[in-house]
Amino acid sequence: MDEELIKKLLFKREYQAAILNAPPDYLDRIGIPVMDDISIRASLDFIQVFVTGKLEFLLQLPKILRALKPGGYLWVSYSSDNSKIPADVNRYILWAEMAKFGMAGVAMIAIDDTWSAMRFQPVGKAKL
Numbered sequence: 001m002d003e004e005l006i007k008k009l010l011f012k013r014e015y016q017a018a019i020l021n022a023p024p025d026y027l028d029r030i031g032i033p034v035m036d037d038i039s040i041r042a043s044l045d046f047i048q049v050f051v052t053g054k055l056e057f058l059l060q061l062p063k064i065l066r067a068l069k070p071g072g073y074l075w076v077s078y079s080s081d082n083s084k085i086p087a088d089v090n091r092y093i094l095w096a097e098m099a100k101f102g103m104a105g106v107a108m109i110a111i112d113d114t115w116s117a118m119r120f121q122p123v124g125k126a127k128l
Contacts, residue, residue, distance in 0.1 A: 001031035
C-alpha cells in the first residue's frame with residue numbers, strides 16, 4: 001500500500017470511491033477498495049480517472065460529474081511530459097476543457113514517473 005500517494009490524493013478510507021481506467025497494478029499499489037465503474041453509483045466522495053484521449057474523456061465527463069458528491073474530490077490523471085504513453089491530453093488541455101464544465105484545477109501531484117494528476121473543484125467552491 002502506497003501511503004504517501006494515498007495522502008497526496010487526500011483519500012480517506014471511509015470514502016465511497018471509484019478509480020476509472022487505472023493502469024495495470026495501480027489498484028494493487030494503492031491497496032484501497034474502490035469501484036472501477038460508476039454506471040450504477042451516483043454519490044461518490046472520490047473519483048480518480050486516468051485519461052490519454054481527450055475525446056474519450058469528454059464523453060465520460062458528464063457521467064463522472066453526476067456521480068461526484070458536492071464537495072467530493074475529482075482527480076484527473078494524465079500521462080506526464082516524460083511518459084512514453086501516447087496521449088493528446090495534458091494539464092493545459094484539461095484546465096481549459098474542465099473550465100467549460102464549471103470546474104477549476106486546484107492542485108497537481110506526481111503519481112509516479114508516468115502519471116501526473118490534477119484535482120478539480122467547482123469554480124467558486126474550490127478548497128485548497
